[in-house]
Amino acid sequence: MKIATFNVNSLPARLDIVVDWIKTNSPDCLCLQETKVQDINFPKEAFDSIGCNVIFSGQKSYNGVAIISPHKIENPIYGFDTEPADTPRFIVARIKNITIVNTYIPQGYQAATEKFQYKLQWFSRLRDFFDKNFTPNDSIIWTGDFNVAMTAKDIYDPEGLYGSVCYRPEVWDALKSVTDWGFTDIFRMHTDAAGQYTFWDYRIRNGVKRNFGWRLDYIMATESLSKKCAACYIDKAPRLKDRPSDHTPLVAKFDL
DNA sequence: ATGGTGGCACCGCCA
Numbered sequence: 698m699k700i701a702t703f704n705v706n707s708l709p710a711r712l713d714i715v716v717d718w719i720k721t722n723s724p725d726c727l728c729l730q731e732t733k734v735q736d737i738n739f740p741k742e743a744f745d746s747i748g749c750n751v752i753f754s755g756q757k758s759y760n761g762v763a764i765i766s767p768h769k770i771e772n773p774i775y776g777f778d779t780e781p782a783d784t785p786r787f788i789v790a791r792i793k794n795i796t797i798v799n800t801y802i803p804q805g806y807q808a809a810t811e812k813f814q815y816k817l818q819w820f821s822r823l824r825d826f827f828d829k830n831f832t833p834n835d836s837i838i839w840t841g842d843f844n845v846a847m848t849a850k851d852i853y854d855p856e857g858l859y860g861s862v863c864y865r866p867e868v869w870d871a872l873k874s875v876t877d878w879g880f881t882d883i884f885r886m887h888t889d890a891a892g893q894y895t896f897w898d899y900r901i902r903n904g905v906k907r908n909f910g911w912r913l914d915y916i917m918a919t920e921s922l923s924k925k926c927a928a929c930y931i932d933k934a935p936r937l938k939d940r941p942s943d944h945t946p947l948v949a950k951f952d953l
Numbered sequence: 954a955t956g957g958t959g960g961c962a963c964c965g966c967c968a
Contacts, residue, residue, distance in 0.1 A: 706968085707960055731968085733960070758961045759968090804968060844968095898968085900957040943959080943968080 698793065698953040700726045702840040702914050703935075704801070704896070704944035708732040708763070712740055714938050718946065719747060722932070725766060726792050730801035730842045732761030739763070752790055760785035762799050762841070766792050777822055786819075793953070795922070796831065800841040805862035813862055816844070820871035824878060833879025839917040842896075842944065845872045847882070850891035851912035863913060880917035883929045883949045895931055896944045905936060916949045925951045 701724045705711045708729060719727060732755045734740070744751045748767055754775045755761030762785060764770060774789035776782030786801040800823065805816035831837060845868045849855035858864050876882070884893070894910025901909045916929060929949040936945050 710960065731960095758966080806967085898957085899959050900968090902954095902957065904957095940959085 698726075698795070698951040699724045699948060700728075700797070700838055700840065700916060700951070701932075701946050701948040702728045702730070702799070702842070702916060703946040704730040704842040704914060704942060706731050706733070706942040706944065708734050708740065708761070709738075710940070711942055712743055714935050714941070716743055716747060717938075718932075718935055719744075719749065719765065721934075722948070723767075724948070725768060726795075726797055726838075727765040728797065728799035728840050729763040729765070730761070730799070731759075732763050733758055734761055752788060754784040754788050756785045760801055762786060762788045762801050764788055764790050764792075764797055764799055768792050777826065779822070783819070794836065795953075796835060796837045798837060798839040798841075800839070800843070802841065802843045802845070804844045805868070808860065808862055808865065808867075813867075816862070817867055817871050820868075820875050824875045827875070827878050833919055834921065835919060836922050837880075837919045838922065838949075839875075839880055840915060840947075842913055843872060843915050844913055845869070846911045846913060847872065850889070851894075853892070853894070853909040853911070863911065876917060879919050881920070881923040883916045883918050883923060883926050884912075884931075884947065886923065886926060887929050893931060895947050899943050914944060914947045916947055918949075918951075922951060925953055927952050 753763035776784030806812035895914040
């Protein structure tokens with residue numbers, strides 16, 4: 698079982714990159730964020746034509762999530778069941794008896810704003826969602842763009858960037874309050890190396906070459922699954938394409 | 954380097 702997450706920064710702009718990646722890597726499940734496409738315009742046929750099912754919830758210009766799989770996609774959930782549902786950031790489904798939770802967590806803009814409070818609340822609402830609907834004994838993958846760098850090893854300039862909305866104590870605590878429910882950071886099971894990033898800001902000149910990046914994308918798993926994880930790696934191949942996303946895929950393999 | 958680039962909708966907003 699191979700599961701991947703990829704913030705595409707517009708699916709219409711990078712449909713070729715995503716389709717090529719699926720053909721090359723044959724994932725059992727690919728979770729996308731920032732699809733930036735309304736549901737009526739979602740390029741469903743492109744996935745049909747490579748034998749994949751897809752569910753999605755999006756909007757114009759911003760946000761948008763999708764789950765793609767060659768297997769049957771069951772029990773879809775679109776958004777929270779309380780307001781605001783935030784459907785373009787939260788989509789859940791069941792694939793081969795594993796619950797897949799795909800989140801595009803709000804970035805938070807600036808710490809002294811409502812948007813940042815909304816980000817913190819988002820983690821708390823997610824914790825409520827797990828409390829209410831599942832137990833840690835279930836087989837759950839929680840993945841996506843979390844917009845949090847958890848430790849100094851996950852960010853290129855921990856001193857200089859301390860206090861930014863993706864690297865400060867409130868978001869560490871907020872993410873931890875969800876992982877404490879029963880999730881393991883699958884990537885960190887395999888390496889404690891610093892400088893392993895999934896995001897490089899377009900605005901930093903030669904940021905990728907200099908590896909001025911952040912680890913913002915995660916694959917979390919409950920215990921029954923984490924015990925079966927065989928590998929987890931960041932795939933930089935899509936960065937070699939023309940006009941790459943500012944994120945790159947994170948992939949996990951499970952012996953299932 | 955208090956900047957920078959990119960995507961999208963529209964002439965700013967978000968990342």
